[in-house]
Amino acid sequence: MSAPVAAPPEAGPETVQRAEEVLAGAAVPAGLVDFHSHLVPGVDDGARDLGEAVRGVDALAAEGIRHVLTTPHIDASTIARPELFETQQREVEEAWFRVVDACVDREPRMSFHLGREILLDTAAPELSDPRVRLNGGPYVLVEFPRLNLPAGSEDAVGHITGLGYRPVVAHVERYLYQGDPVPLWDEWRHAGAALQVNAASYVGRYGANARELAWRALELGWVDLAASDYHARGRPWITQAREELRMAGGDAQDEALFERNPRHLLRGEELESVDPLVQRRGAWSRIRKYFRGR
Numbered sequence: 001m002s003a004p005v006a007a008p009p010e011a012g013p014e015t016v017q018r019a020e021e022v023l024a025g026a027a028v029p030a031g032l033v034d035f036h037s038h039l040v041p042g043v044d045d046g047a048r049d050l051g052e053a054v055r056g057v058d059a060l061a062a063e064g065i066r067h068v069l070t071t072p073h074i075d076a077s078t079i080a081r082p083e084l085f086e087t088q089q090r091e092v093e094e095a096w097f098r099v100v101d102a103c104v105d106r107e108p109r110m111s112f113h114l115g116r117e118i119l120l121d122t123a124a125p126e127l128s129d130p131r132v133r134l135n136g137g138p139y140v141l142v143e144f145p146r147l148n149l150p151a152g153s154e155d156a157v158g159h160i161t162g163l164g165y166r167p168v169v170a171h172v173e174r175y176l177y178q179g180d181p182v183p184l185w186d187e188w189r190h191a192g193a194a195l196q197v198n199a200a201s202y203v204g205r206y207g208a209n210a211r212e213l214a215w216r217a218l219e220l221g222w223v224d225l226a227a228s229d230y231h232a233r234g235r236p237w238i239t240q241a242r243e244e245l246r247m248a249g250g251d252a253q254d255e256a257l258f259e260r261n262p263r264h265l266l267r268g269e270e271l272e273s274v275d276p277l278v279q280r281r282g283a284w285s286r287i288r289k290y291f292r293g294r
Protein backbone atom coordinates (compact mmCIF):
# COMPACT_ATOMS: atom_id res chain seq x y z
CA MET A 1 0.00 0.00 0.00
CA SER A 2 1.49 3.33 -0.92
CA ALA A 3 0.79 5.95 1.68
CA PRO A 4 2.17 9.28 2.76
CA VAL A 5 4.22 9.17 5.92
CA ALA A 6 3.30 11.84 8.43
CA ALA A 7 6.87 12.56 9.40
CA PRO A 8 8.64 15.91 9.27
CA PRO A 9 11.58 16.20 6.91
CA GLU A 10 13.81 16.81 9.90
CA ALA A 11 12.40 13.84 11.87
CA GLY A 12 14.87 11.36 13.22
CA PRO A 13 15.60 7.99 11.64
CA GLU A 14 13.55 6.18 14.29
CA THR A 15 10.37 7.88 13.09
CA VAL A 16 11.08 6.99 9.50
CA GLN A 17 11.91 3.41 10.43
CA ARG A 18 8.71 3.01 12.42
CA ALA A 19 6.65 4.40 9.57
CA GLU A 20 8.34 2.13 7.09
CA GLU A 21 7.66 -0.89 9.28
CA VAL A 22 3.99 0.00 9.43
CA LEU A 23 3.74 0.58 5.72
CA ALA A 24 5.53 -2.68 5.06
CA GLY A 25 2.53 -4.38 6.62
CA ALA A 26 4.65 -6.82 8.60
CA ALA A 27 4.43 -4.44 11.47
CA VAL A 28 1.63 -2.68 13.24
CA PRO A 29 2.92 -4.86 16.05
CA ALA A 30 1.53 -5.02 19.54
CA GLY A 31 -0.41 -1.98 20.62
CA LEU A 32 -3.65 -0.34 19.76
CA VAL A 33 -4.51 1.74 16.71
CA ASP A 34 -6.73 4.81 17.05
CA PHE A 35 -7.75 6.04 13.62
CA HIS A 36 -10.13 8.92 14.35
CA SER A 37 -9.07 12.01 16.29
CA HIS A 38 -8.54 15.74 15.97
CA LEU A 39 -4.99 16.39 17.11
CA VAL A 40 -3.68 18.72 14.42
CA PRO A 41 -3.46 22.09 16.15
CA GLY A 42 -5.43 25.05 14.93
CA VAL A 43 -7.11 23.52 11.88
CA ASP A 44 -10.49 22.34 13.21
CA ASP A 45 -12.39 22.04 16.49
CA GLY A 46 -9.78 19.71 18.00
CA ALA A 47 -6.44 20.67 19.52
CA ARG A 48 -6.13 24.46 19.69
CA ASP A 49 -2.36 24.70 19.90
CA LEU A 50 0.76 22.57 19.90
CA GLY A 51 0.70 22.03 23.67
CA GLU A 52 -2.86 20.75 23.57
CA ALA A 53 -2.01 18.44 20.66
CA VAL A 54 0.99 16.98 22.48
CA ARG A 55 -1.06 16.44 25.62
CA GLY A 56 -3.66 14.76 23.41
CA VAL A 57 -1.08 12.31 22.10
CA ASP A 58 0.03 11.71 25.70
CA ALA A 59 -3.57 10.97 26.71
CA LEU A 60 -3.95 8.41 23.93
CA ALA A 61 -0.62 6.84 24.83
CA ALA A 62 -1.76 6.56 28.45
CA GLU A 63 -4.71 4.47 27.23
CA GLY A 64 -2.45 2.08 25.37
CA ILE A 65 -2.62 3.60 21.88
CA ARG A 66 0.58 2.98 19.92
CA HIS A 67 -0.51 4.08 16.46
CA VAL A 68 -2.24 7.44 16.07
CA LEU A 69 -4.00 8.21 12.79
CA THR A 70 -5.43 11.68 13.22
CA THR A 71 -8.23 12.97 11.03
CA PRO A 72 -8.83 16.73 10.81
CA HIS A 73 -12.20 17.76 9.43
CA ILE A 74 -12.61 18.75 5.81
CA ASP A 75 -15.67 19.37 3.65
CA ALA A 76 -16.04 17.33 0.47
CA SER A 77 -16.77 20.60 -1.35
CA THR A 78 -13.32 21.87 -0.31
CA ILE A 79 -11.60 18.82 -1.81
CA ALA A 80 -13.32 19.74 -5.07
CA ARG A 81 -11.54 23.12 -5.11
CA PRO A 82 -7.87 22.23 -5.77
CA GLU A 83 -6.27 25.54 -4.78
CA LEU A 84 -8.22 25.81 -1.54
CA PHE A 85 -7.60 22.15 -0.75
CA GLU A 86 -3.86 22.43 -1.34
CA THR A 87 -3.63 25.47 0.92
CA GLN A 88 -5.56 23.76 3.72
CA GLN A 89 -3.75 20.45 3.31
CA ARG A 90 -0.34 22.13 3.46
CA GLU A 91 -1.39 23.88 6.65
CA VAL A 92 -2.57 20.57 8.14
CA GLU A 93 0.60 18.69 7.23
CA GLU A 94 2.93 21.38 8.54
CA ALA A 95 1.02 21.58 11.83
CA TRP A 96 0.98 17.80 12.18
CA PHE A 97 4.70 17.57 11.47
CA ARG A 98 5.29 19.93 14.38
CA VAL A 99 3.23 17.66 16.64
CA VAL A 100 5.10 14.56 15.53
CA ASP A 101 8.40 16.31 15.99
CA ALA A 102 7.40 17.36 19.52
CA CYS A 103 6.22 13.85 20.41
CA VAL A 104 8.86 11.63 18.91
CA ASP A 105 11.04 11.69 22.03
CA ARG A 106 8.13 11.76 24.51
CA GLU A 107 6.40 8.76 22.94
CA PRO A 108 9.19 6.73 21.32
CA ARG A 109 6.93 3.71 20.75
CA MET A 110 4.24 5.70 18.97
CA SER A 111 3.75 5.79 15.21
CA PHE A 112 1.95 8.72 13.58
CA HIS A 113 -0.36 8.78 10.58
CA LEU A 114 -2.65 11.24 8.87
CA GLY A 115 -6.03 11.15 7.17
CA ARG A 116 -9.13 13.33 7.00
CA GLU A 117 -12.70 13.12 8.28
CA ILE A 118 -14.76 14.22 5.31
CA LEU A 119 -18.08 15.97 5.76
CA LEU A 120 -20.19 14.77 2.84
CA ASP A 121 -21.68 18.08 1.79
CA THR A 122 -21.62 16.89 -1.82
CA ALA A 123 -23.05 13.59 -3.00
CA ALA A 124 -20.09 12.70 -5.21
CA PRO A 125 -16.86 13.48 -3.35
CA GLU A 126 -13.53 13.45 -5.17
CA LEU A 127 -11.26 10.95 -3.39
CA SER A 128 -8.46 10.15 -5.81
CA ASP A 129 -5.93 12.11 -3.74
CA PRO A 130 -4.61 9.63 -1.15
CA ARG A 131 -4.20 12.44 1.37
CA VAL A 132 -7.97 12.54 1.91
CA ARG A 133 -8.08 8.83 2.70
CA LEU A 134 -6.98 7.08 5.91
CA ASN A 135 -3.22 6.67 5.82
CA GLY A 136 -3.50 6.85 2.04
CA GLY A 137 -5.19 3.44 1.88
CA PRO A 138 -8.62 2.35 0.70
CA TYR A 139 -10.58 3.53 3.75
CA VAL A 140 -12.38 6.90 3.76
CA LEU A 141 -13.74 8.35 7.00
CA VAL A 142 -16.96 10.24 6.30
CA GLU A 143 -19.58 12.04 8.31
CA PHE A 144 -22.82 13.87 7.67
CA PRO A 145 -24.12 17.03 9.36
CA ARG A 146 -25.16 15.62 12.71
CA LEU A 147 -28.29 17.66 13.14
CA ASN A 148 -29.46 17.51 9.57
CA LEU A 149 -28.85 14.10 8.09
CA PRO A 150 -29.36 14.57 4.33
CA ALA A 151 -31.79 12.52 2.31
CA GLY A 152 -29.93 10.18 -0.01
CA SER A 153 -26.99 9.70 2.35
CA GLU A 154 -26.83 6.07 1.24
CA ASP A 155 -26.21 7.27 -2.33
CA ALA A 156 -23.18 9.27 -1.22
CA VAL A 157 -21.89 6.19 0.60
CA GLY A 158 -22.53 4.04 -2.47
CA HIS A 159 -20.70 6.55 -4.66
CA ILE A 160 -17.55 6.04 -2.58
CA THR A 161 -17.85 2.27 -2.82
CA GLY A 162 -18.34 2.62 -6.56
CA LEU A 163 -15.03 4.48 -6.79
CA GLY A 164 -13.35 1.43 -5.29
CA TYR A 165 -12.84 2.80 -1.78
CA ARG A 166 -14.30 1.67 1.55
CA PRO A 167 -16.38 4.30 3.36
CA VAL A 168 -16.32 4.31 7.15
CA VAL A 169 -19.31 6.24 8.50
CA ALA A 170 -18.15 8.05 11.63
CA HIS A 171 -19.97 7.91 14.97
CA VAL A 172 -23.21 6.42 13.65
CA GLU A 173 -24.72 6.69 17.13
CA ARG A 174 -24.46 10.49 17.21
CA TYR A 175 -26.75 11.63 14.40
CA LEU A 176 -30.12 13.16 15.09
CA TYR A 177 -32.27 10.56 13.36
CA GLN A 178 -35.88 11.13 12.42
CA GLY A 179 -37.25 7.82 13.63
CA ASP A 180 -35.53 4.47 13.81
CA PRO A 181 -31.93 4.58 12.57
CA VAL A 182 -31.69 0.84 11.96
CA PRO A 183 -33.08 0.89 8.38
CA LEU A 184 -30.64 3.66 7.45
CA TRP A 185 -27.70 1.81 9.04
CA ASP A 186 -28.79 -1.18 6.97
CA GLU A 187 -28.76 0.94 3.80
CA TRP A 188 -25.30 2.31 4.55
CA ARG A 189 -24.02 -1.20 5.15
CA HIS A 190 -25.56 -2.47 1.94
CA ALA A 191 -23.98 0.50 0.15
CA GLY A 192 -20.61 -0.83 1.33
CA ALA A 193 -19.97 1.17 4.48
CA ALA A 194 -18.28 0.09 7.65
CA LEU A 195 -19.85 1.67 10.73
CA GLN A 196 -17.76 3.36 13.42
CA VAL A 197 -18.82 4.18 16.99
CA ASN A 198 -17.04 6.54 19.38
CA ALA A 199 -15.59 4.90 22.49
CA ALA A 200 -17.02 7.62 24.71
CA SER A 201 -20.55 6.74 23.60
CA TYR A 202 -20.34 3.39 25.39
CA VAL A 203 -19.86 5.17 28.68
CA GLY A 204 -22.52 7.80 28.08
CA ARG A 205 -20.30 10.81 27.42
CA TYR A 206 -22.53 11.98 24.54
CA GLY A 207 -25.76 11.44 26.44
CA ALA A 208 -28.28 8.68 26.92
CA ASN A 209 -29.50 8.55 23.34
CA ALA A 210 -26.05 8.11 21.79
CA ARG A 211 -25.25 5.51 24.42
CA GLU A 212 -28.42 3.59 23.65
CA LEU A 213 -27.71 3.63 19.91
CA ALA A 214 -24.08 2.59 20.39
CA TRP A 215 -25.13 -0.49 22.32
CA ARG A 216 -27.99 -1.22 19.93
CA ALA A 217 -25.65 -1.24 16.95
CA LEU A 218 -23.38 -3.60 18.85
CA GLU A 219 -26.28 -5.94 19.61
CA LEU A 220 -27.07 -6.01 15.90
CA GLY A 221 -23.46 -6.90 15.09
CA TRP A 222 -23.25 -3.86 12.87
CA VAL A 223 -20.41 -1.94 14.51
CA ASP A 224 -17.19 -2.63 12.64
CA LEU A 225 -14.83 -0.21 14.34
CA ALA A 226 -14.45 1.87 17.48
CA ALA A 227 -12.29 4.96 17.79
CA SER A 228 -11.78 7.84 20.18
CA ASP A 229 -12.74 10.83 17.98
CA TYR A 230 -10.58 12.55 20.57
CA HIS A 231 -10.55 16.36 20.40
CA ALA A 232 -7.58 16.75 22.79
CA ARG A 233 -9.70 17.76 25.74
CA GLY A 234 -10.99 15.58 28.54
CA ARG A 235 -10.26 11.89 28.21
CA PRO A 236 -10.29 9.51 25.22
CA TRP A 237 -12.48 7.02 27.18
CA ILE A 238 -11.07 4.02 25.35
CA THR A 239 -10.11 2.10 28.47
CA GLN A 240 -13.46 2.66 30.14
CA ALA A 241 -15.41 1.74 27.02
CA ARG A 242 -13.48 -1.51 26.68
CA GLU A 243 -14.18 -2.34 30.32
CA GLU A 244 -17.90 -1.80 29.77
CA LEU A 245 -17.90 -4.06 26.74
CA ARG A 246 -16.15 -6.84 28.59
CA MET A 247 -18.40 -6.50 31.62
CA ALA A 248 -21.37 -6.92 29.29
CA GLY A 249 -19.90 -10.16 27.96
CA GLY A 250 -18.47 -8.57 24.83
CA ASP A 251 -14.87 -9.75 25.01
CA ALA A 252 -14.89 -10.85 21.38
CA GLN A 253 -16.52 -7.61 20.22
CA ASP A 254 -14.07 -5.56 22.26
CA GLU A 255 -11.08 -7.21 20.62
CA ALA A 256 -12.53 -6.88 17.12
CA LEU A 257 -13.64 -3.25 17.48
CA PHE A 258 -10.67 -1.85 19.38
CA GLU A 259 -7.79 -4.12 18.36
CA ARG A 260 -8.06 -6.18 15.21
CA ASN A 261 -10.19 -4.10 12.87
CA PRO A 262 -8.38 -0.78 13.47
CA ARG A 263 -5.15 -2.63 12.74
CA HIS A 264 -6.66 -4.05 9.54
CA LEU A 265 -7.77 -0.55 8.59
CA LEU A 266 -4.30 0.92 9.09
CA ARG A 267 -2.83 -1.85 6.95
CA GLY A 268 -5.49 -1.42 4.27
CA GLU A 269 -6.77 -4.96 4.84
CA GLU A 270 -10.33 -6.28 4.87
CA LEU A 271 -12.19 -5.88 8.15
CA GLU A 272 -13.41 -8.85 10.13
CA SER A 273 -17.12 -9.25 10.71
CA VAL A 274 -18.21 -8.75 14.31
CA ASP A 275 -20.67 -11.07 16.01
CA PRO A 276 -23.80 -9.51 17.53
CA LEU A 277 -23.38 -8.85 21.22
CA VAL A 278 -25.53 -11.02 23.44
CA GLN A 279 -25.40 -9.15 26.68
CA ARG A 280 -24.61 -10.96 29.86
CA ARG A 281 -27.62 -11.02 32.12
CA GLY A 282 -27.30 -10.07 35.74
CA ALA A 283 -26.87 -7.20 38.09
CA TRP A 284 -24.51 -5.23 35.91
CA SER A 285 -26.82 -5.45 32.94
CA ARG A 286 -29.74 -4.21 35.00
CA ILE A 287 -27.71 -1.32 36.37
CA ARG A 288 -26.59 -0.28 32.91
CA LYS A 289 -30.09 -0.51 31.49
CA TYR A 290 -31.24 1.76 34.30
CA PHE A 291 -28.65 4.37 33.35
CA ARG A 292 -29.52 3.97 29.69
CA GLY A 293 -33.02 5.07 30.61
CA ARG A 294 -34.91 1.92 29.68
Ligand SMILES: [Fe+2]
Nearest residue numbers: 036117170229
Ligand atom coordinates in the same frame (compact mmCIF):
# COMPACT_ATOMS: atom_id res chain seq x y z
FE1 LIG B 1 -14.38 13.33 14.27
